[in-house]
Amino acid sequence: MDPTWQTLHHRDLTGRQMHDLLRLRHRVFVREQDCPDYDDIDGLDVADDAHHVLAYDGDVLLATARVLPPRDAAGHSRPREYGSGGGAARVGRVVVAPEGRGRGLAHELVRRCVEVAERTWPGSPITLGAQAHLTDLYAAYGFVPVGEPYVEDGIPHVDMTRPPA
Numbered sequence: 170m171d172p173t174w175q176t177l178h179h180r181d182l183t184g185r186q187m188h189d190l191l192r193l194r195h196r197v198f199v200r201e202q203d204c205p206d207y208d209d210i211d212g213l214d215v216a217d218d219a220h221h222v223l224a225y226d227g228d229v230l231l232a233t234a235r236v237l238p239p240r241d242a243a244g245h246s247r248p249r250e251y252g253s254g255g256g257a258a259r260v261g262r263v264v265v266a267p268e269g270r271g272r273g274l275a276h277e278l279v280r281r282c283v284e285v286a287e288r289t290w291p292g293s294p295i296t297l298g299a300q301a302h303l304t305d306l307y308a309a310y311g312f313v314p315v316g317e318p319y320v321e322d323g324i325p326h327v328d329m330t331r332p333p334a
Contacts, residue, residue, distance in 0.1 A: 172224040172231055172274065176285055179219040186223060187214070189230040190262075197264045204322040209262070213237060220289065222281045224274055231269030232278045235262045236285045239293045257330065258286035260297040275303075279310050283331065292333045301325035 177186070191209070198207050213219060217238050224232040237259040260282045265274045286295045299307050301318060304327055312329035319326055 170226060172226050172269075174277070174281065175223045175225070176281060177221050177223070179215045179221065182221060186221075186230075190214075190221065190223065190233045193230050193233060193266055194262055194264055197266070198322075201267070202322070202324065204324070207322050214262075218289070220285050222278060222285065224269070224278065226269070229268075230266065231272075232265040232274040233262070234260060234264070234278050234282050236260055236282050236289070239290055257294045257296045258290045260286065260295060263297070275306055276309070279307065283310050287334050294333050295331040297329050298326050299329050301327050304329065 175186075182190075191214075194209050198204055198209060214221070214235060219238070220236045222232075222234050222236070223230060239256045239258050260279070263275070263278060263282070265278065283295060286293065295312070297307065297312065298321065299312070302325075304312075304314060307329050311331045313331075314327045315330050316328045319328075
């Protein structure tokens with residue numbers, strides 16, 4: 170069965186959807202990847218102009234990601250992990266449930282995130298912090314590595330940027 174996809178502004182998320190995405194992220198980022206100190210709830214899910222992409226199979230959330238806006242006009246900065254430069258949208262918290270893997274959901278999720286960023290903030294580059302083993306996935310959508318690899322929560326990462334379309 171094909172999943173049902175939704176792209177929602179944070180204000181349009183139901184309490185159930187927010188619960189589902191936080192639960193899935195905890196299941197994968199904390200439990201599966203064994204990162205008990207991972208600080209997932211950072212306030213950015215409901216801040217600024219955040220958008221969320223969700224894929225449901227019935228009432229089961231199979232995949233989700235968030236797309237954050239570029240820095241604001243006043244140049245307020247975010248911590249390094251939320252953007253490497255002014256004017257860049259940010260894709261993050263990209264996750265596919267174990268039972269959803271192998272179905273092409275990660276590719277569709279990234280494609281939809283790029284679409285959201287390009288439609289919402291045209292002309293802005295898009296950045297993300299990729300787990301190193303997933304760089305080929307993101308490269309398929311125009312992301313290129315920038316900077317040196319680093320370790321976050323015990324997992325090798327690399328920052329990647331997609332130039333404006």
